[in-house]
Amino acid sequence: MSAATTTRTPAAPAEPRTAALPPISWKLPIALTVLALGALLFFGILPAGGKTTTFRISTASDLIQIDPITVGSKSTALVLGILALALAGLAWWAAAARRKLGWWLPALFGVLWVLAFLCWAGEGKTIPLTGLLSGALFLSVPLVFGSMSGILCERVGIINIAIEGQLLAGAFLAAVVASSTGNPYAGLVAAPIAGALVGLLLVIFAVRYWVDQIIVGVVLNVLVIGVTNYLFSTVLTADPATWNRRTPLPVLPIPGLSDIPIIGPVLFRQTLLVYLMYITVAVLQVYLFRSRWGLRLRAVGEHPKAADTVGIKVNRTRVKNAILGGAVAGLGGSFFTVAAGLAFGREMTGGKGYIALAAMILGRWNPLGALAAALLFGFSDNLQTVLGIVGTPIPSQLMLMTPYVVTIFAVAGFVGRVRPPASEGIPYKK
Structure with missing residues (x-):
């Protein structure tokens, strides 16, 4: 052959690309270590010891009676602190290995820490454990309904600062209707109507007139406080026997389930409102993430223009869900009157709507997460x-601060980075 033969050298194989590793977050291990060392030191090592703590488990109406459990205050707190420190070590290992251990680790750590705290705080006394848990569930009811309302509104892009006003309006109308009819269930039906009306006002200004949603929410809270205070001082106070007498919801124990030790009195010996709370959380969790309605709702909150292009009525969806969210919060407002068996009082919600917002953020706009946060609060x-009743070495002022301190830590980002819906608070202008 006259032409020179050219040879091609084979190309070197391309080096495989390694995926970028996620950054390591040391926030959880540090927090757990500090708390575990604090529990070990202040609850297990420093106390003098020699006394016991008694935990009363059964109630008088339980079918199966369990004897109270008495443990050594210092020794038990010491063991629990060591176990909590071991869990903190596990969190350090998981963070270094970039492994996610799930929600069970902080949940188990919290149980151990609280038990160590109760051993120290209840030294020489008796802690009604079942009553503590049952009361915690009952007090979380307005927070759960309020956080569910916030999820329904903010998932479609409406910031609902007016939860406080919706709770107060629901409490007011529930008390008036239940008192005038003598039927607490009538008040339970009327409460969502009041909350829905407040939600309607919120969405009119937010969707129709594009007013800043945070300002509208604050104004609505002030408006509801003013209107209810005026009606309380003029109408309800003038004839409390007709308009503002106590009409409590009866406790409805579920046969069989209510007799289970600890679980029965806590979960299945409650009023109808608590059972409605179970249903609301379960239905919202399923429909929000497992239904066409939930997909549309989340699409409107994340990318309204894309939702509009596929035929979803963005503003109509926002209006419907904001009103529904107001109704859910109004139902939670009935807790303060008919569920708690109290007459209506001025500003009786006491800022629970804002704590419900914190529970929603702590729960990452997820119904189950918001439920867990509300139960924590x-x-x-x-x-x-409870500790104020049994008597503890902790000043009562510090104990009163506890729910709000937990709220501050929650919204300050100690639970990790949270991302709200992308179009939250942004009016949709077609």
């Missing part, structure tokens, strides 16, 4: 009441 609220 309800437990911290009831804990200061």
Whole structure:
């Protein structure tokens, strides 16, 4: 052959690309270590010891009676602190290995820490454990309904600061209707109507007139406080026997289930409102993430323009869900009157709507997460009441601060980075 033969050298094989590793977050291990060392030191090592703590498990109406459990205060707290420190070590290992251990680790750590705290705080006394848990669930009811309302609104892009006003309006109308009819269930039906009306006002200004949603929510809270205070001082006070007498919901124990030790009195010996709370959380969790309605709802909150292009009525969806969210919060407002067996009082919600917002953020706009956060706040609220009754070395002022301190830590980002829906608070202008 006259032409020179050219040879091609084979190309070197391309080096495989390694995926970028996620950054390591040391926030959880550090927090757990600090708390575990604090429990070990202040609850297990420093106390003098020699006394016992008694935990009363059964109630008088339980079918199966369990004897109270008495443990050594210092020794038990010491063991629990060591176990909590071991879990903190596991969190360090998981963070270094970039492994996710799930929600069970902080949940188990919290149980151990609280038990160590109760051993120390209840030294020489008796802690009604079942009553503590039952009261915590009951006090979390308005927080759960309020956080569910926030999820329904903010998942479609409406910031609902007016939860406080919706709870108060629901409490007011529930008390008036139940008192005038003599039927607490009538008040339970009327409460969502009041909350839905407040939600309607919120969505009119937010969707129709594009007013800043945070300002509208704050104004609505002030408006509801003013209107209910005026009606309380003029109408309800003038004739309390007709318009503002106590009409409590009866406790409805579920046969069989209510007799189970600990679980029965806590979960299945409650009023109808608590059972409605179970249903609301379960239905919202399923429909929000497992249904066409939930997909549309989340699409409107994340990318309204894309939702509009596929035929979803963005503003109509926002209006419907904001009103529904107001109704859910109004139903939670009936807790303060007919569920708690109290007459209506001025500003009786006491800022629970804002704590419900914190529970929603702590739960990452997820119904089950918001439920867990609301239970945490309800437990911290009831804990200061129970410990104040049995008598503890902790000043009552510090115990009263507990729910709000937990709220501050929650919204300050100690639970990790949270991302709200992308179009939250942004009016959709077609």
